[in-house]
Amino acid sequence: MKKLLILLFSLGSTCMITAQVPLERLPDGGGAFSFEGHQDEMTPAQRAEIVRMLKANEQMLKERGLLQPPTQRPGSIAFQPPLRQKAGFNDNGFFGVSYFVDHNPGVPNQLLDYQCGNRTYDMGSGYNHKGTDMYLWPFAWKKMSNGAVEVVAAAAGTIVGKMNGNYDLNCAFCTSSCQWNAVYIIHDDGSVAWYGHLKNNSLTSKPIGTTVAAGEYLGVVGSSGNSTGPHLHLEIYTNTNYDQLVDPYGGNCNSMNGTTSWWQNQEPYRVSTLNKIMTHGAAPLLGSCPANEVVNEQVNFVNSQTVYLGSYYRDQQNMQQTVHTILRPDNTVYQTWTQTAATTYNFSYWYYSIVLPGAAPSGVWKYKVNYNGTEQVTDFAVNTILPLQLISFNATRQGSVVKLDVSTQHETNVSHFNLLRSADGRNYNSVGKLAARNEVANHYNWRDEKPVAGTNYYKLEMVDKDGIIKHSDVRQVKMIMEGMFTSVAGNPFIKSISLQVKERLKDAQLQLVNMNGQVVWQKDRLQLQQGYIQIDAASLARGVYQLIVRVRNEVVDRHTVVKQ
The missing domain is CATH 2.60.40.2060 (Immunoglobulin-like)
Structure with missing residues (x-):
């Protein structure tokens, strides 16, 4: 009898555990986001034009003393990630690598990436992909429109070239010659990075010849030039002869720099990430051109309405499991199910639909997704609205x-x-x-x-x-910036200083300070209008002075003036 009770208890426990395991459910829609045709290409003539421009700029900067010879050995620069989300955007992931450098010189369709895979492309024209393409994902066109993803310098260096003013909404190859928007940075080891396909008029305001720090803003990801979608094309050369390409990813099939990585921390070949989850009022549409991309995002619903639940992946791999759960406002489970990937995807998206009950509990519901050791949760409201x-x-x-x-x-x-x-x-x-x-x-x-x-x-x-x-x-x-609000005319001066006021300044203070830091002249609580004022300085000794302009006890301008 005792053995029978133990057996019955064991069977009952097994039944309880089995009942708690979510059932597998196939998505209602979605699949692989195909990059067939999502490519870029530059003609030999365009590439030669860029190289001529960069070499001319390099020579000019050296003549002006703005560019010094390399101070580090070639290949000693370690790159940081060249993309970041703009402040206010907080997706779990916001891009994926669509294509790596092609290491097989043959064409067409003779493909070899650094890891001995085929995540690259070539063209029948003889072009082998020369850079790393980082594609915005998901909803690339919306991200581009919002300026959501910024390009930053992967390493410190000097701006040696900029190209701007070119159309940036290309979703197919140009039918005639078209150039991209780009920033070119030369590093302390002599290597040069090309940051291409940027959004028009988003480039850094820094001119050619100025330095940038690692992680400093360069522009916004766009789709300028021969491009079929918003992405960054990062192309790297070891020197300014532009005859030795670099693949920053070290690997067994890297024919350029072998297993030596140029990244500070190289990502794995596959970075399995759930980039984003969302709720939609209708099935999302992901197209290759801006007009074909329809997000249909919605967070407020009512009884009996259909909710579409979207999940967007980077490098989703074969047999990886995702657990989807919907929670009522009281945190009890409304529905839960599993999803198992049938193959490996570079970019994938899926959506499920649920019909809310006719008398659904009012309040804030949750859509929770567990994938690859991480959990994401997003809220949606039923019979109420989510607060601003x-x-x-x-x-x-x-x-x-x-x-x-x-x-x-x-x-x-x-x-x-x-x-x-x-x-x-x-x-x-x-x-x-x-x-x-x-x-x-x-x-x-x-x-x-x-x-x-x-x-x-x-x-x-x-x-x-x-x-x-x-x-x-x-x-x-x-x-606070010299010359922003005022400027000095007639410097050096003999008897008086002519100060131009560019903007109306209330409660201003003017001071003349000698080289010993002593205030030799001062006027307070001045109401300065636009125009010129004369400062009588005839009694001052010859020498160099600082003319300081303060507003509300803050220095807003400072000028060096010389009394003759």
Whole structure:
């Protein structure tokens, strides 16, 4: 009898455990995102034109003393990742490698990447892929439109070339000659990196001959030149003869630099990542051109409505399992199931649909996905709305203007946003207005063309259609730059200094300070209007002085003047 009870208990335990294992469910749609045709190519004439331009710039910079000979041995530079998400964007993953360098010189379709695979391409014209292509994923065109992914310098160096002003929405090869937008960086070991296909007018404002640090902004990923989708093409040469290509990935089939990697931390050949999960009001559409890409993102639903659940993968591998779970507002499980990959994909996406009950519990539901040791969760609302979320509000100085970036989620019934500015941190005035888009994810930017001298304080005012107003935290930007607000004419001077005031300055202070740091002349609480003022300095001894301009006790300009 005792043995029988043990047997019955064991069977019962097995049944309970089995009942808790989610069942396998096939997706309602999706699959591999094909990169057949998602390529880039440069004609020999275009490549020769770029090399001529770079060599001419190199010679010019050396003559001006702006470019020094290499100080490190060739190949000693270690690269950082050349892409980052812009502030306010927080996808778990935002790109994947579509193509590596081709190490098989034969064509066509004679392919060999650094790891002895075939994740590269060639062309019947004789072109073997010469760089690493990092494609935005998912919804590449939307990411590009929002400037969501920035290109940064993989290593410190000097800008030796820039190309800008070219069309950036290509989704097929150009029917006539077309150039890309690009930045070219030469490093301390003499190697040169080409960052190509950038978004038009997104390039760094730094001119040729200036230095950049590793991780410094260069531009935004685009699809300029001979390109079929938004991606970064990173092409590297060991020297400025441009006759020795580098594949930054070290591997057994790398015919250029062998197993020596140029990355600080080289990623594996496969980086299995769930880049993003989303909820949709209809099946998502992923096309090769901007018009064919339809996100259909939605987060607010009602009884009996169909919810589409999307998951977007990089390097999803054969037999990898994903567990999908839907949780009610009280965190009880509404549905759960597994999904097993039938093969290996470079880029893949899947969606499932569920029909909500006719009397679904109202509140915030959750879509939870477990994959490759990580868990992602996204919320959706049923019979209510998700509250507006201010993801980020940033103010950054760009030369003489201030750039304001706003990212929100779950806009519903929002009227507009007011951009408020203050010169003292207490009294704010509106300097700009943004109409709300009322979409799930929104990104706005605005430029304050006339910031005040000194510290500018910014707040974002969020206004609902029902009149409810909320404010963000304060952001501060100091506008201090020689010659920005004033300039000096007639320098050196004999009797007087002619100071040009470019912007109206309230409660300003002017000082002349000698080389010993002593204030030899000062005027306070000046209300300076645009135009010229004369500073009587006839009594000063000959020598060098600093003319300092302050507003509200902050230095906003400084000029070196010489008394003859």
